[in-house]
Amino acid sequence: MKVIYPGSFDPVTYGHLDIIDRCSKSFDKVIVAVLNNNYKKNMFSVEERLNLLRETLKEYDNVEVDAFSGLLVDYANKRNCSTIIRGLRAISDLEYEMQMSLVNKKLEEDLETLFMVSRGKYSYLSSSIVKEVAMFGGKISCFVPKVVERALKEKMNGGQD
Template identity: 40%
Template sequence: MAQNVLAVYPGTFDPITLGHEDVVRRATQLFARVIVAVAAGHHKKTLFSLDERIDMVRDAVRHYPQVQVESFSGLLRDFVVSRGGKAMVRGLRAVTDFDYEFQLAGMNRSLMPQVETVFLTPGDKYQFISSTFVREIAMLGGEVHRFVSSTVKDRLALKVSRLAPPV
């Protein structure tokens, strides 16, 4: 484990999936401290509010004392630098993620050369999970229990039931 190195794992986490949780677990084995940075998501239409997403992430990482959960808006660079981050964790599921993440890492290196981007892959059983797929499956009445924690599954069910048009 790197001595006193703070890593930031940013995302919208709408919702946090078991794949995200696996990346957090892997990051805790590499870094002394990890901040899961929940993006306000001004550029995306999120299903869950920022407070709901923060609550779900806090619940998911509660077993890791070295992990903090914070929200951010604006440039990720400003958040990472203000916290003293030395690494940014990004999850890669498949080759299709790599092109976007590679470009993002290059831009981040340009904006904050003192911060390294570290790509972590989730375990095999989580590599196909995305928050987008989970939301779509839940909205269409499908089962998501294999992709998210039971807490997140329950929150999704409640959210979907509130959004469903009356019959």
């Protein structure tokens, strides 16, 4: 079974990686799909996010990293995949994710969304929190892999070390 785990991954965190790791053990193929959303202000470009994900996921034989823009249902059809994975950190995530799942189901009847609850130790973690902590010079090594930590520090220093 093939699944798509979509997101902005700006940047990828240990919470995302935990979901990907668990998916890789449960499904034959996991496509980590980076959303290219021109309406959202991201810290990292799509190419940078792809590179960070590829670097952190290189040990997984059944995980592919890709990018898409537009509707997720169109991307899923293009990739011949009928199952989407969405992570839930807290009950507050459920309302939005349910809404998106129902919209996707309305647009593509055969598209299923499976929700994976994050481990408790990651339930507070988001890319936004990581960026905020990094912006104020806080320790982020407990939230992201080294390669992401370096990339964030470089962004915060305007490309200067």
